[in-house]
Amino acid sequence: MLTSPWLLIGVVATGAFLIRQIGGDPVVFHRDATFIASGLLPLAVFAYLAGFGIASLPRRSGVGDLLSTLPTSSRRRAAAGLAASLSAGAVAAVVCVGTVLWSMAADAIGRPPIGELLAGVAAVVVAAIAGLALGHRFGSIVSGLAPLVAFAALTIVLAGQGRMRWLNLFVEITSRNEVVDLARRVPWLHLAYLAAIAASLVASVVAVRPVRLAALGAVVAGVLGWAQLRPADSRDEARVTEFVTTLDRHQCAASGDVTICLLPGFDEWRDDIETEVSRIVDSIPESTQRSPKRLVLAQLVDSVPDEGYDPTFVNRTEVVAIGDRVGAAVALPKAQPIDASSLTALAAWRAGLPASPMATYLPSDEPMRGADEYCTRGDGLAVAAAFLAVAGTDHAADLVASTDHLVSPDGSATSLVLVGGVQLTLEQAQLLGELLDHPEIEKLATDVRALLDDDVALAQLRSAGALQAPERPSTYPDFVTVPPPCP
Amino acid sequence: MTYLPDTVMLIRATAMRIDWPVLAALLLPPVGVMLVVGRNNDVQIVRSMSLLAICSGAVAAVSFDDEANAVTRSLPASHWCRQGAVGLIAATTCAAWWAVSTAVATSISDTVPAAALAVTGAALFLCGGVIGLVVSRRVWRPAGSWTAVSAFLLVVIAALLAWRPLTVLDPSDPAWARAHQALSRAIAPLAGAFVVALVAPDMRPRIGKRRSPQ
Numbered sequence A: 001m002l003t004s005p006w007l008l009i010g011v012v013a014t015g016a017f018l019i020r021q022i023g024g025d026p027v028v029f030h031r032d033a034t035f036i037a038s039g040l041l042p043l044a045v046f047a048y049l050a051g052f053g054i055a056s057l058p059r060r061s062g063v064g065d066l067l068s069t070l071p072t073s074s075r076r077r078a079a080a081g082l083a084a085s086l087s088a089g090a091v092a093a094v095v096c097v098g099t100v101l102w103s104m105a106a107d108a109i110g111r112p113p114i115g116e117l118l119a120g121v122a123a124v125v126v127a128a129i130a131g132l133a134l135g136h137r138f139g140s141i142v143s144g145l146a147p148l149v150a151f152a153a154l155t156i157v158l159a160g161q162g163r164m165r166w167l168n169l170f171v172e173i174t175s176r177n178e179v180v181d182l183a184r185r186v187p188w189l190h191l192a193y194l195a196a197i198a199a200s201l202v203a204s205v206v207a208v209r210p211v212r213l214a215a216l217g218a219v220v221a222g223v224l225g226w227a228q229l230r231p232a233d234s235r236d237e238a239r240v241t242e243f244v245t246t247l248d249r250h251q252c253a254a255s256g257d258v259t260i261c262l263l264p265g266f267d268e269w270r271d272d273i274e275t276e277v278s279r280i281v282d283s284i285p286e287s288t289q290r291s292p293k294r295l296v297l298a299q300l301v302d303s304v305p306d307e308g309y310d311p312t313f314v315n316r317t318e319v320v321a322i323g324d325r326v327g328a329a330v331a332l333p334k335a336q337p338i339d340a341s342s343l344t345a346l347a348a349w350r351a352g353l354p355a356s357p358m359a360t361y362l363p364s365d366e367p368m369r370g371a372d373e374y375c376t377r378g379d380g381l382a383v384a385a386a387f388l389a390v391a392g393t394d395h396a397a398d399l400v401a402s403t404d405h406l407v408s409p410d411g412s413a414t415s416l417v418l419v420g421g422v423q424l425t426l427e428q429a430q431l432l433g434e435l436l437d438h439p440e441i442e443k444l445a446t447d448v449r450a451l452l453d454d455d456v457a458l459a460q461l462r463s464a465g466a467l468q469a470p471e472r473p474s475t476y477p478d479f480v481t482v483p484p485p486c487p
Numbered sequence B: 001m002t003y004l005p006d007t008v009m010l011i012r013a014t015a016m017r018i019d020w021p022v023l024a025a026l027l028l029p030p031v032g033v034m035l036v037v038g039r040n041n042d043v044q045i046v047r048s049m050s051l052l053a054i055c056s057g058a059v060a061a062v063s064f065d066d067e068a069n070a071v072t073r074s075l076p077a078s079h080w081c082r083q084g085a086v087g088l089i090a091a092t093t094c095a096a097w098w099a100v101s102t103a104v105a106t107s108i109s110d111t112v113p114a115a116a117l118a119v120t121g122a123a124l125f126l127c128g129g130v131i132g133l134v135v136s137r138r139v140w141r142p143a144g145s146w147t148a149v150s151a152f153l154l155v156v157i158a159a160l161l162a163w164r165p166l167t168v169l170d171p172s173d174p175a176w177a178r179a180h181q182a183l184s185r186a187i188a189p190l191a192g193a194f195v196v197a198l199v200a201p202d203m204r205p206r207i208g209k210r211r212s213p214q
Helices: A005-022 A029-038 A041-061 A064-068 A074-083 A085-105 A114-137 A141-158 A162-167 A179-184 A187-206 A210-229 A234-245 A267-283 A340-350 A377-390 A396-402 A426-437 A441-453 A455-463 B003-016 B020-037 B042-064 B067-074 B079-108 B114-135 B147-162 B174-199
Strands: A251-255 A258-262 A295-298 A416-418 A422-424
Touching: A005 A029, A005 A041, A005 A085, A005 B147, A029 A085, A029 A114, A041 A064, A041 A074, A041 A085, A041 A114, A041 A141, A041 B147, A064 A074, A074 A085, A074 A114, A074 A187, A085 A114, A114 A141, A114 A187, A141 A162, A141 B020, A141 B042, A162 A210, A187 A210, A251 A267, B003 B067, B003 B079, B020 B042, B020 B079, B042 B079, B042 B114, B042 B147, B079 B114, B079 B174, B114 B147, B114 B174
Parallel strands: A258 A295
Antiparallel strands: A251 A258, A416 A422
């Protein structure tokens, strides 16, 4: 199999795929390991094709009868062919180790999780075994495509199906923020699941009683697959809790008024974050700064899987506190300039303002809509500019420039939709418009703050329908370009 | 007039060596995905149809580069007639696939971008056909490899990696329209390349007419 040129091409395609998967930012191993593993997908596809081509060659070229005259039994020949699949695994392991070493040379963070990476290598071996096993059964080239298409279809079906996607050869992690999912998943269980599938395929070719043994392997694989899907138990929740949710597990360090708390293993982000936080906080004019409050920035994992967890557990993701009043979710980026949404929250905090212009500032138990709802730099900047405008800086023009596409063509503020699907009500839009247009925005900002501190006024506003947490609209006004979903 | 009987014989001989049950089986997974998770979910429908489009291209590639084509090389027909028969059968098969899957898709969702998907399918079919025709004339065949299918999949993977519009699978994404406009512009060059590859003379020695060693 090593001599098959398509395995070499698979390596090249895998290299390109890996660069796409993990390129750009420095790698954080216990988050990006699944990206490295799933980056082996092209290698798996070409290993399958190479295996099928090799195994089906005698049948396609009509030399099967000739081979059957050899003193070696057909099962032994098949077993030797299947052993060649290990060479595909060796190639995958080399690619995997090379990627890890390259990442480490590029200042990767954390330690590589062996289980996740081995699962990727094992998936390549399973694909090669599948190609070899099916190649022994089928002679037509087109027939080899059918399992490949079925595999792709199964991947499509299982993708985005919660934990069901763990039954795929390669586990799809749709967002790099889903670190918590990795803490929940047991890679060794997935490895055993893949091994059972491989054993079943091997047995179907070389065993004396292929049907029985293949069925046994399939049953074992099913059990192991089911074990991956079982509801989260207390141990799982404990593991996830240990990984993310409590501030106690964060490693905190104070820098002036700001305390930055990071998860274990992410400490190398601290300098970058401190630099950015200082830059932003210092950029707020002193005249608008309120008395310093305690600000705790904690690394937030904002995607806890819904299923299998106690609802109160799921909701315990709010780990950031601004002062003693409201929480604001500040998603801390890694090793890159802090993003616009975090800038929003920081500017708001420093100016003594709520975290966003929507209902998030109500000191109640209403659902919080934190600044991290703004998922692109453009909308984050719009909101950031709003706060800076309110704070009396000269950034109002930025907001005007960034909200051109948010109002109707005739200029009336009928609705205001921010990219990412966040919609402001009419009252909220008008309030924001007044804040922008008012010549004495600093005074108005003071009034707004006073308003927000006035429980009676807040109650009136709330009864009027303003300041409610808006729901994502099912349809958008005609003049609004439908925003892309958050990545 | 012996053209008609010869043509019928050629098409019949070409069709007989095709593994029809497997070709039919290739249709089942994408349609199954649509029925299972595609109801009122255009993204899943688009994914399924895209998978089917890739299958169409792979079938086109393997149809022109199938060892079984040697069966028809002894028939009294020109090279482009033989290849035309293969192309006709492959195109008819893929069109039938496409009709069935589009019917299923439109029955479970009112907003399926059928025209854009048809452009994708046609582009990939032509791409697979060109690769199959070119590769079938190769002088070097690596042992045990699926040359045409592998080459086609390699092109698809490379395009997916390098050309961002191909990865747009959400019809509500503004990039969707741009991607399919680009694909529709690629149809004409691909069709031209397909025709050129189809009618190009076969440079390989015919069976039974190999030059004897001096």
